[in-house]
Amino acid sequence: MLSLSFYKMLHLSGLFILMMSLGALCFIPKNTFDPQQRGTRKLLAALNGIAALVVFVAGFGMMAKLKIHPWPLWFYYKVFVWIMFSMSPFFAKLWSPRIVILFYSFLAVLTVYVITVKPF
Numbered sequence: 402m403l404s405l406s407f408y409k410m411l412h413l414s415g416l417f418i419l420m421m422s423l424g425a426l427c428f429i430p431k432n433t434f435d436p437q438q439r440g441t442r443k444l445l446a447a448l449n450g451i452a453a454l455v456v457f458v459a460g461f462g463m464m465a466k467l468k469i470h471p472w473p474l475w476f477y478y479k480v481f482v483w484i485m486f487s488m489s490p491f492f493a494k495l496w497s498p499r500i501v502i503l504f505y506s507f508l509a510v511l512t513v514y515v516i517t518v519k520p521f
Contacts, residue, residue: 403462403466404466405463405466405467408459408462408463408466409459409463411455411458411459411462412455412456412459412460412463414455415452415453415455415456415459416452416456418448418451418452418455419449419452419453419456419486419489420505420509422445422446422448422449422452423449423486423489423490423493423501423505424502425445426442426445426446426449426489426490426493427493427498427501427502428498429441429442429445431494445490446490449487449489449490450487450490453483453486453487456483456486457483460479460483464476473519473521474521475515475516475519475520475521478512478515478521479512479515479516482508482512485505485508486505486508489501489505492504
């Protein structure tokens with residue numbers, strides 16, 4: 402059985418990689434004809450998906466390790482945030498980079514608040 406600190410380290414590492422891939426996706430042109438930039442965009446989107454999977458597995462591993470059942474409301478909020486971050490390559494292609502960065506920065510700050518204070 403894996404330790405709680407391992408799950409935390411895996412969860413935070415996945416979040417770091419997720420945010421870095423999202424930031425890099427924002428600075429690659431959306432409609433480019435350069436095959437190298439298209440390949441880089443695909444690689445970053447795949448990295449985003451892999452990091453989202455790592456965050457998901459490590460998060461549920463921590464919940465199982467802490468034996469938190471039934472799930473509190475803040476956990477459902479975290480699942481919603483995970484879905485939003487998993488869809489970030491789609492939004493990075495759809496919205497302007499400034500809006501993407503502001504939206505996901507606000508979402509990250511709000512999530513940190515919800516996790517530390519647990520208002521619900």
